[in-house]
Amino acid sequence: MTHKNDFLRKGPAGLVVVPLLFALVTLVLLAVMFKVFAAPYYSLVEWFMETSVVETQPKDLFDEAAQTLTNTENDRTAQEEPEQETIPLSSITYPSKGDRYGRITIAGTTVDAPVYYGDTNSILNQGVGTYVDSSGAGIPGESKTILMAGHNNTFFNDLQSVEVGDVVTIETHYGTYTYTVERCEVRDYQDTTTYDFTRTDENLILYTCYPFDALGFTPNRYFVYASYTSGPELDADR
Numbered sequence: 001m002t003h004k005n006d007f008l009r010k011g012p013a014g015l016v017v018v019p020l021l022f023a024l025v026t027l028v029l030l031a032v033m034f035k036v037f038a039a040p041y042y043s044l045v046e047w048f049m050e051t052s053v054v055e056t057q058p059k060d061l062f063d064e065a066a067q068t069l070t071n072t073e074n075d076r077t078a079q080e081e082p083e084q085e086t087i088p089l090s091s092i093t094y095p096s097k098g099d100r101y102g103r104i105t106i107a108g109t110t111v112d113a114p115v116y117y118g119d120t121n122s123i124l125n126q127g128v129g130t131y132v133d134s135s136g137a138g139i140p141g142e143s144k145t146i147l148m149a150g151h152n153n154t155f156f157n158d159l160q161s162v163e164v165g166d167v168v169t170i171e172t173h174y175g176t177y178t179y180t181v182e183r184c185e186v187r188d189y190q191d192t193t194t195y196d197f198t199r200t201d202e203n204l205i206l207y208t209c210y211p212f213d214a215l216g217f218t219p220n221r222y223f224v225y226a227s228y229t230s231g232p233e234l235d236a237d238r
Contacts, residue, residue: 058098062114065173087141088238092174095139097132102140102172104128104148109162113155115148115170128155128206136197140170140177141234145197146204152222153215156208159184159224168204168226177231179204185223186210194223202228 095101095117102115117139119129131137131147138144150156168179187194195205203226210222 058100058116059093059096061093061095061099061101061173062103062171063100085232086235086238087174087232089142089234089236090238092234098123100127102170105169105171106158106162107167107169109158109166111156111158111162113150115172119149124149124151124155134197136199138202139234140172141175141202141232142236143200143202143233145195145199146202147195148204148206150206150208152209152212156206157212159206159208159222160212162224167229168206168224170204170231174234175232178229179226180229181224181226183225185225186220187223189219189221194221204228 097118097120099117100114101117103113104115105112114127116123116127116129117132119131123129128148128150130139131149136144137147140146150159152159162181162184164181164183166181168181170177170179185194194207206224206226207221209218210220211218212222
């Protein structure tokens with residue numbers, strides 16, 4: 001028995017087996033301790049991540065406003081009140097990237113699509129996107145240049161039917177706006193003169209890839225330019 005124990009302590013097997021057993025026991029103990037002491041913090045991290053995801057989910061401001069309007073219709077008087085000419089900017093829920101805040105239609109065409117704040121590929125797969133990466137770009141009512149994009153094979157395919165004088169209507173969660181088409185042009189996608197973000201008069205620019213039946217990348221864009229006709233002004237000072 002003594003010789004056998006000496007072999008385990010001094011022989012090659014002892015040099016390998018004993019450290020391995022010690023390491024295994026140590027790992028098991030560490031795992032148990034980690035589970036016991038880290039569990040509360042792990043739950044806290046999970047809660048924080050879930051809360052963050054919920055808070056950053058895009059909102060459907062347009063649908064929420066429509067539901068509110070429906071719920072209050074019975075409380076209205078028989079005579080409809082005229083729409084406000086000016087709305088305090090602070091009184092509306094300003095959209096965040098990814099939020100749906102309106103709907104666009106063009107008389108005489110089949111264009112009828114939801115409007116989103118932002119123009120990422122994900123947004124353009126859902127509807128019409130609003131360019132937001134410039135302080136000079138705005139949303140309806142801000143007295144700025146409004147630049148909206150849509151895919152040529154889906155939501156903006158029928159821009160090809162737009163004619164000068166047609167009326168573009170954009171319903172938002174805070175008011176309805178109309179614009180009158182002034183001209184349509186085909187321009188290169190790198191041509192920065194197609195828009196002017198220094199303007200202080202409200203104007204609408206719609207664009208899509210051209211030709212309308214093109215698939216994949218194309219260097220040309222079809223632009224529709226329209227001037228402001230009606231809709232409440234957003235007062236940034238109120």
